[in-house]
Amino acid sequence: MQGTTRLIKTWATGELGQDVLAGAGHDEAYDGSLAVVLERQQHFDAMREAGLIGADTRAFVPGATDSTDGSEGPIVLGYEGSLSDPGGDVQIGTQFFMQTQDYGTSEYLSLIGATLVRVIDETDFETFLEDADRAYLKGDLAEFATHPLVRLCDVTSLGSATPDRGPKLRLYVDAAGQISTSPGGAVLGKVGDDLETLEAEWARLNAASDTPCAVALAKVVPEQTRADALRERPWLAYYHSALAAVRDVRTRGLAELSEIHISGFGQRLDPDLEGADGSAHEARPGSPVLMWTDDQALVFDPRSEKTFQMGRPAARLAERLLVLGSVEAAAQGDEANLLKVEAFFQRAGVQLCVT
Structure with a gap:
């Protein structure tokens, strides 16, 4: 199970952190996409045949039997619940439990373990911006956003300075076999497509926007709304760094x-x-x-x-x-x-x- 928490955070946030690099032992020289979440087990074989699930992939597959040695292929972890729909609990493997939550109700969370917080619509996005504005102007950071157990999803589309690495880093395959980088992301292709096809569509969509990562929230937040908000707040990357800073301090018990x-x-x-x-x-x-x-x-x-x-x-x-x-x-x-x-x-x- 070593590395499961790191890879789920990578898949959810779009950020490849130092802890992930240390765990993986490499940067982008991996086979397939680094972290893949499937909504249907039936898509696994086709994803593997297309090269999207490779020897270095950590694949999260509903109902699958865990295969964790990685000696001859990907590390596969079965899960129960949903990693895409907020409001529920997820069990990954036999030991790891996680919550998922929409941003708008996260202020009222009772944390019992690791939690992913996701922007699921335009109202959530507006609430995120309100929290960021209040923090920047008054120094009042939302408690849940800095909690050591919480990670905000798709931060590369929310103004983080971390560049989104696209399909090579993470993939999400919905129940219909459509592929994106996240549950709220623009469709990049379908099961059977190869990595080159997905990356080409990902690059095309991003080239049409003047702000980073136009893909990961495209289905839930209008691109013009998102881009305008990011341009109006050139300090948003610093805000994300501040959240990470306070989270680190709290994790270490320093304050x-x-x-x-x-x-x-x-x-x-x-x-x-x-x-x-x-x-x-x-x-x-x-x-x-x-x-x-x-x-x-x-x-x-x-x-x-x-x-x-x-x-x-x-x-x-x-x-x-x-x-x-x-x-x-x-x-x-x-x-x-x-x-x-x-x-x-x-x-x-x-x-x-x-x-």
């Missing part, structure tokens, strides 16, 4: 949500930066997130998924570098210490400055 403040979300650690234009930092894909509580400060790097703890004086300098974009712009007679902070993060592979 509770009510204790955490996030730079750029209605406040700054350094009062002198209030009113400063941090738009370049917030719009930069993978930009680090600075947080603090009453007794500690932290920097989360979305690229490496690492969190760094530091004292407040150093954190204020890091914040100046992030918001103002360079040592020269941030210098206030303290250039030597700014350079030390910048050098520390550079050695850790983290870029604080925009330039």
Whole structure:
């Protein structure tokens, strides 16, 4: 069962995280699509014959007998329930349980285990935007969205900086044999089509949009509505990074949500930066997130998924570098210490400055 949680998160979110890479041992040099969910067991053989389920695939197949050694083919895990319809429980294999939920009612969730939260219609999408706006303007993040057990689905279509890797990463096959990257996604083909056919349609649909991942929510949110909302919020990728940052802090038991403040979300650690234009930092894909509580400060790097703890004086300098974009712009007679902070993060592979 090792890796099941990682691969389900990958399939649901569209993000290939560092934990997945570590578990898989490779990036894109895998055979078939990495994670595939079928609604009907009868489609398995045709998907395998078409090369969509390959030796490296983890396939989730309803009612199937588990085959987990992967020595001569894909790892197959049977499941009971639904990974596409919100509001129910899913059992994968014999030991792993998961909930699925629509975004609009997730505020009222009673979490009992791992949970996937899915945007299922335009109302859900509007609620997601309202939560993002409130967080950005007031620093008030939705509790469920930062819970360690929760993952928001299809984030590549919701403004995340992570590029969607399309059919090579994940596939969903509905009961009628239609194939997409997600349950709410545009149809890319049908059972029997090969990977090249699906990728060509995926590329065609994305080329028609000026915002990332026009596929994963195409059946549930009008593309013009989605694209307009993302363009109006160039900071959405930073919002997703902030959710991941707080989730990491909560997972590690470093702080509770009510204790955490996030730079750029209605406040700054350094009062002198209030009113400063941090738009370049917030719009930069993978930009680090600075947080603090009453007794500690932290920097989360979305690229490496690492969190760094530091004292407040150093954190204020890091914040100046992030918001103002360079040592020269941030210098206030303290250039030597700014350079030390910048050098520390550079050695850790983290870029604080925009330039």
